[in-house]
Amino acid sequence: MEAKMEEAKRKCRSVEESVENNLKILNSSCKQTLLRLIRSELSFLSRFQSHNPSSPLSVNIGHLEAVVHILKQPCISGVSRVCKPIPQSSLIGNREKVGDNLKGVYVDIVCTFNGDPVWFIVSDRNPKYIYWHGNASCRNKGLKTRIENVLDAARSSISLRPTSVILFFSNGVEDDVSEGLRNDFAATDCHMDFSSFEFGFSEELEGEWVDILARSYERASVVEIKVEHLESSSSLCAKETLHGVTKPGISASREEKFGNYESFHSFVSLMDLSLINDKNLGPALLENSLSNLINFDTTALIAIVSGISNGGIEKLLATPESELRSRFKSNYDFVIAQVMSEVQNPIHMELGGVVSGKGGIICETVCSEFKELVSMCGGPNEKLRAKHLLEHLIVVPDSPSTRMMSLATTRKLALKNKVVFGTGDLWHAPTLSANMAFVRAVSQTGMSLLTIEHRPRALTGD
Structure with a gap:
């Protein structure tokens, strides 16, 4: 018993260290939730021996280990909720549809998986004690009832609505449960490129040695249940918007100079330009929308064509401060910070x-x-680069996803930003943006959203 308890403590410390230092995809709220649960478990284990010397040891660290294991996978992004119930306020319809718990349903991870919003349910139980139809003796309603409640909640939600629910059984399941999942919910094996092993380290307080902790997930069973009747299915909604897609024409010469700086041309040439020349643009876009598109926000376009990003930093640094302050006024410090950022990390x-x-x-x-911004604030070279860049992008109609538009419009959740990010959400394309205030505001609602952050750049009149 003592050896098992000490091992559980070491696992707690290892998982805690992993959450603090290795899970960069977590926002502060999710990280604090996980750390609170881990530290609570460690506190319980520290009190257990003195208070319950003869009681059987029941620990939850295995479940938290499995959650962290999933969060480390490269196919996971946009994590917005961890180990929390979906609140009743996020669900619509009859209360009966979300089960008996009026607080909502518990979901281990709300995130984006390969571009799709999903909910993860994680189990670390011994397969022998996972009951399909429940067990009256232990007041267990069974996995089937729990899945029904989760799926009802998923169908009742708008802003947090997933395309599928993924069940991760870290120790596998027995045949009757596997059969029930297939027959009752049309569950399919989820072929994810998840690693089968997890390694961690636990250093003793004296610092004399380090214990290597290993966990195998070779027996794990991962199944996916599609959430039916989803209005926001990308293939259906996207088809309705394809008639408005603008197909650009490329007119700029490949030898054309852009303000005496060639990194811009090199940057544009990295993009997949085959869609622009595709004779059947609609089906090509639909095929690529699953994983091969980037949705550009205005901030990203400005950053790409800015004089700061295109060889203008030496000229700016050589300009007297008084002249720069006169030109940029209250934005002087903002622009200089961007110049120094470009010196260290060129944005292209x-x-x-x-x-x-x-x-x-x-x-x-x-x-x-x-x-409009380039016309008002851009210099001749910035305007030339903007024209060239637009010729290499596909303009799609404003078509924000239903779940994005279900969020209340507020100062932090402005309508324009909901349209921009929501259109990317509909196409399952990550939105490249410097507008992290909006991303944080969305995350605070619990919605998972696929985004890529970039550092801002301003137009300089170059």
């Missing part, structure tokens, strides 16, 4: 890996806003 190099091999889309709102 940073974003090159993001857009490489991807097709670029922008919605009509972004297109018109970008043109």
